[in-house]
Amino acid sequence: MKVPETVYFALFLLLVTLFFVIGAFSYDPVARVFPLIIGIPVAVFLVLQIFTGIFPKTFSALQRLDTKQVIQVDQVLMAQAKAVRAAGPKKGRELDYFAWTGVFVLAIYLAGFFLAIPLFLLGLLCLQLKEKFWLGVVITAVMLGVAYFGFAVLMEVPLFRGILFS
Amino acid sequence: MLDAALQGLLMAAEPGVLLYVAFGTVLGLIFGVIPGLNGPIALALLTPLTYKMDAASAMAFLLATYGAVSYGGSVSAILIGVPGTGENVATCFDGYEMTKKGEAGRALAASATASGLGAIVGVVVLIALLPVLRGIVLSFGPPEVLMISLWGLTAIAALGGSIQRGLISGGIGLLLATVGFEPVSGTLRYALGTIYLYDGINLTAALIGLFAVTESISLVAKGGTIQRPDIRAIGSVLEGVKDVFRHWFLFVRCSIIGLIVGIMPGVGGAVGNIIAYSHALQTTKGNYGTGDVRGVIAPESSVNSKEGGDLIPTIAFGVPGAASMAILLNAFYLHGLNPGKELLTTKLSYTFLMAFTLLVGNILSSLFGLSFARLLSKIALVRASVLAPLILVFSFLGSYGVNGRIGDVAVTFLFGLLGLWLKKYDYVRAAVVIGLVLGEIIERSYHLSIQTFGWSFLLRPLTLILLAFTILTLLYPVIWGKEKEGEA
Amino acid sequence: MITSHYKISLLLAGLLSLALTLLPSAEAQEKDYAFYKGKVIEFVVPYAVGGGFDAYARGLKPHLENYIPGTTVVIRNMTGGGGLTGTNQLYRSKGDGLTVGIINGAGMVLNQILGAKEALYDLNKMGWVGRVYADTHVLAVPSKSPFRTAQDLKNAKRTIVMAQTGKGSDDFFLTYLAFKALGIPHRNIIGFQGAPEAIMAVLRGEEDGFMDSYSTLEKVIKEGEMRVIFQVSLARDDPRIKDSPTLLELVGEDAGEMITGISSVFAFERPIAAPPGVSPARLNVLREALWASLQDPGMIEWSKKVRPILPLRGEETEKLLRQALAAGNKLKPLLEDSLK
Numbered sequence: 001m002k003v004p005e006t007v008y009f010a011l012f013l014l015l016v017t018l019f020f021v022i023g024a025f026s027y028d029p030v031a032r033v034f035p036l037i038i039g040i041p042v043a044v045f046l047v048l049q050i051f052t053g054i055f056p057k058t059f060s061a062l063q064r065l066d067t068k069q070v071i072q073v074d075q076v077l078m079a080q081a082k083a084v085r086a087a088g089p090k091k092g093r094e095l096d097y098f099a100w101t102g103v104f105v106l107a108i109y110l111a112g113f114f115l116a117i118p119l120f121l122l123g124l125l126c127l128q129l130k131e132k133f134w135l136g137v138v139i140t141a142v143m144l145g146v147a148y149f150g151f152a153v154l155m156e157v158p159l160f161r162g163i164l165f166s
Numbered sequence: 167m168l169d170a171a172l173q174g175l176l177m178a179a180e181p182g183v184l185l186y187v188a189f190g191t192v193l194g195l196i197f198g199v200i201p202g203l204n205g206p207i208a209l210a211l212l213t214p215l216t217y218k219m220d221a222a223s224a225m226a227f228l229l230a231t232y233g234a235v236s237y238g239g240s241v242s243a244i245l246i247g248v249p250g251t252g253e254n255v256a257t258c259f260d261g262y263e264m265t266k267k268g269e270a271g272r273a274l275a276a277s278a279t280a281s282g283l284g285a286i287v288g289v290v291v292l293i294a295l296l297p298v299l300r301g302i303v304l305s306f307g308p309p310e311v312l313m314i315s316l317w318g319l320t321a322i323a324a325l326g327g328s329i330q331r332g333l334i335s336g337g338i339g340l341l342l343a344t345v346g347f348e349p350v351s352g353t354l355r356y357a358l359g360t361i362y363l364y365d366g367i368n369l370t371a372a373l374i375g376l377f378a379v380t381e382s383i384s385l386v387a388k389g390g391t392i393q394r395p396d397i398r399a400i401g402s403v404l405e406g407v408k409d410v411f412r413h414w415f416l417f418v419r420c421s422i423i424g425l426i427v428g429i430m431p432g433v434g435g436a437v438g439n440i441i442a443y444s445h446a447l448q449t450t451k452g453n454y455g456t457g458d459v460r461g462v463i464a465p466e467s468s469v470n471s472k473e474g475g476d477l478i479p480t481i482a483f484g485v486p487g488a489a490s491m492a493i494l495l496n497a498f499y500l501h502g503l504n505p506g507k508e509l510l511t512t513k514l515s516y517t518f519l520m521a522f523t524l525l526v527g528n529i530l531s532s533l534f535g536l537s538f539a540r541l542l543s544k545i546a547l548v549r550a551s552v553l554a555p556l557i558l559v560f561s562f563l564g565s566y567g568v569n570g571r572i573g574d575v576a577v578t579f580l581f582g583l584l585g586l587w588l589k590k591y592d593y594v595r596a597a598v599v600i601g602l603v604l605g606e607i608i609e610r611s612y613h614l615s616i617q618t619f620g621w622s623f624l625l626r627p628l629t630l631i632l633l634a635f636t637i638l639t640l641l642y643p644v645i646w647g648k649e650k651e652g653e654a
Numbered sequence: 655m656i657t658s659h660y661k662i663s664l665l666l667a668g669l670l671s672l673a674l675t676l677l678p679s680a681e682a683q684e685k686d687y688a689f690y691k692g693k694v695i696e697f698v699v700p701y702a703v704g705g706g707f708d709a710y711a712r713g714l715k716p717h718l719e720n721y722i723p724g725t726t727v728v729i730r731n732m733t734g735g736g737g738l739t740g741t742n743q744l745y746r747s748k749g750d751g752l753t754v755g756i757i758n759g760a761g762m763v764l765n766q767i768l769g770a771k772e773a774l775y776d777l778n779k780m781g782w783v784g785r786v787y788a789d790t791h792v793l794a795v796p797s798k799s800p801f802r803t804a805q806d807l808k809n810a811k812r813t814i815v816m817a818q819t820g821k822g823s824d825d826f827f828l829t830y831l832a833f834k835a836l837g838i839p840h841r842n843i844i845g846f847q848g849a850p851e852a853i854m855a856v857l858r859g860e861e862d863g864f865m866d867s868y869s870t871l872e873k874v875i876k877e878g879e880m881r882v883i884f885q886v887s888l889a890r891d892d893p894r895i896k897d898s899p900t901l902l903e904l905v906g907e908d909a910g911e912m913i914t915g916i917s918s919v920f921a922f923e924r925p926i927a928a929p930p931g932v933s934p935a936r937l938n939v940l941r942e943a944l945w946a947s948l949q950d951p952g953m954i955e956w957s958k959k960v961r962p963i964l965p966l967r968g969e970e971t972e973k974l975l976r977q978a979l980a981a982g983n984k985l986k987p988l989l990e991d992s993l994k
Contacts, residue, residue, distance in 0.1 A: 031353035042337035352821035365734030493704035
């Protein structure tokens with residue numbers, strides 16, 4: 001019984017939904033209504049999704065009902081999108097870039113925008129994406145300029161300095 | 167009334183005033199493009215600048231800016247998939263797909279035309295309704311707001327390939343909307359012990375995460391350019407303009423939806439464009455979600471007519487129809503104008519001035535958009551490895567810039583991750599957004615309806631009509647739908 | 655020689671001790687303007703851009719920058735929790751004199767009295783810069799309403815229905831306390847997004863009335879859409895509504911203490927606060943600058959057009975706070991009752 005990845009995600013969503021549903025019981029009756037009315041059906045659907053994922057043949061009738069719709073999704077485009085996805089990313093996995101983004105966010109939190117931005121841009125552009133160094137510097141300079149003028153000066157939002165410095 | 171109109175027109179046509187309109191338009195566009203900056207913020211920041219201006223110029227400047235902000239937002243929504251303001255959320259859904267298909271120019275043109283003309287429809291209807299303004303405003307109560315929001319919500323079942331996954335996505339959005347203080351009982355829900363979540367999940371931060379961050383990461387992983395590499399064209403600008411006329415009936419319907427949403431108290435712009443999109447989705451046979459130009463026309467037509475709608479309660483009662491109106495009101499007072507009966511009688515010319523300014527401002531920003539459409543769409547041809555990191559930095563800057571809270575940056579990041587998963591496993595991000603946006607207004611109007619009328623609120627005429635629409639649209643695919651061929 | 659040395663040191667010691675005793679009063683007058691040169695002052699507004707609190711902050715900004723030379727004032731809107739987020743944040747900010755905020759005095763006093771667990775501040779510990787305004791609160795009904803006086807409300811054959819923005823909001827407590835004082839039962843419809851929505855609902859006839867500050871209702875009243883039935887105050891001091899009976903007049907001396915309590919709390923309405931721990935020298939700068947700003951002709955012009963001001967000095971604002979807390983504490987059992 002091969003468990004497709006979608007089942008794991010559905011399980012994750014189910015946990016989130018149950019968090020809302022169970023949490024709702026500790027609230028005032030008025031505050032409880034909405035989360036329960038939404039949460040319980042969603043949980044049911046997710047359970048269905050999980051079972052459909054694990055036992056596809058048993059639930060095929062449900063599947064067919066599920067995909068009925070009036071909207072004709074452009075089949076040619078759909079096929080093309082699938083082809084692109086199947087061909088695989090050319091420059092690395094999404095997870096890698098997500099990790100970079102995570103580091104960026106951490107850097108913002110620790111060191112503030114003005115240090116995190118050059119770190120992130122130069123790192124990502126030059127190390128991971130193998131762009132030319134001078135291009136990385138130019139882009140970083142432009143971005144810092146925009147950050148400073150656009151936000152700090154124009155909007156008077158002092159950009160976060162990072163917890164290490166404040 | 168005619169000479170008031172003439173006077174208003176003359177005031178609007180003065181070169182000094184027109185200059186401010188132009189200036190405001192440019193500023194508004196810039197504000198709109200930056201994610202996280204929206205109409206009210208722009209107005210609040212610019213009001214001090216108007217201290218030295220005369221009343222007509224000040225109004226013209228502010229209204230022009232306000233009108234241009236949402237267009238700026240749609241530019242970034244279409245080109246890079248980042249909704250510049252909450253009002254451009256639905257434009258992302260199909261607009262960005264069009265850019266991927268190489269039709270950025272067409273999308274920008276359609277958006278510019280639809281919003282420009284939408285403003286006209288809004289203004290024309292506003293003027294036509296002047297005598298019955300009061301009555302109209304008074305007929306929209308919580309039950310009607312509830313019904314129209316539910317109607318908009320039904321779209322979640324129709325987007326994407328699977329009804330179930332659409333419903334689940336929408337449901338998750340609705341659940342996420344319950345985080346924070348609940349007003350009727352004063353209960354704090356799901357705040358996980360932080361002060362940050364008192365007000366719930368910040369919509370803009372979540373949007374930026376779900377669209378900008380997710381798309382940029384996908385983009386940089388995919389490589390190449392936003393636009394599919396085998397297409398070199400950027401789509402005909404003229405084609406986009408023609409599209410609006412081709413689908414003129416949809417355009418008119420969505421403009422009216424925008425107007426109605428504007429009149430409704432407490433319903434913001436983010437809701438309006440979603441309802442319009444939802445309506446288009448369910449009433450026309452289109453290829454929504456894959457770059458159907460109607461998916462751009464529908465929300466864009468509603469955005470600017472909504473501004474006309476916002477003005478209505480403001481003018482009729484002096485009660486601000488939207489947050490931005492409250493700021494505008496302050497600006498009005500500052501310049502000695504008193505919105506209310508005065509504007510409908512002795513100072514009617516100022517009302518016309520406002521209407522014309524809104525009109526001219528919108529048309530100007532649309533023209534602006536059209537002229538630069540070709541140029542702007544070249545962005546779609548920039549290398550992903552350069553563009554994506556820039557968008558990422560920009561996104562987090564914008565997310566922080568909204569409220570100056572580092573928590574928003576965390577929200578954007580987490581929603582970026584959520585967005586990646588949703589995309590990968592065939593869930594519908596658009597539905598999550600719809601749930602997140604509509605959640606609060608649905609719950610609030612539901613509780614208000616019950617408290618005020620009890621369950622008989624369902625028997626109000628307008629409510630019944632809207633309810634009927636909602637049920638019909640839900641049942642339509644189940645009863646009359648065709649199976650999608652070739653999809654498992 | 656030794657003797658004169660001894661005398662000199664005695665004299666010096668005497669002078670020194672004299673100086674030391676005088677120091678405290680010198681400290682009270684000390685103003686550290688030098689510190690503020692080239693600095694940024696953060697002005698926290700716990701509400702959204704465009705609202706009433708925000709308007710005051712933006713109106714004050716240029717004047718504060720003027721009266722504290724060398725500074726830039728940056729406005730930070732920190733919305734959430736009906737003002738709690740911003741107020742909590744303000745309380746937790748550094749007490750270096752570079753952060754101030756305008757808070758919903760009445761609401762925050764009530765929260766503290768009730769011991770709301772989301773209220774993570776202690777108003778007693780904060781620094782008080784001054785007050786910009788305190789409004790008179792009224793009960794407004796549609797002009798077409800059959801109710802003209804409080805007596806009409808009492809004689810009504812059905813329960814009066816009142817609109818409110820949220821459970822635990824200012825208008826919520828105001829309505830409860832006022833109606834309690836008058837002995838009129840009422841039913842609430844709670845949940846409007848803001849005052850404008852509540853007002854519209856009343857105009858639609860869904861509720862009988864709405865209570866809020868006069869300024870919020872002024873527009874609709876001037877338009878002739880609504881009228882005032884009574885005001886929550888001890889005397890008809892407010893020239894704009896001198897024709898409306900006060901709650902004290904209506905109820906009489908028996909409920910005098912309750913009404914005094916309500917009035918004290920709401921007299922604290924829009925104060926400007928600083929986080930705990932600001933040095934007296936810097937607090938004095940802020941106080942002086944705020945007071946000067948509120949007297950500035952430009953600000954007075956602004957206040958005539960945009961929002962009215964009713965200035966109060968820092969020291970008096972602090973006194974007002976203590977009064978409000980004391981009076982509010984007496985109301986505590988009633989307040990707790992209302993939330994059940």
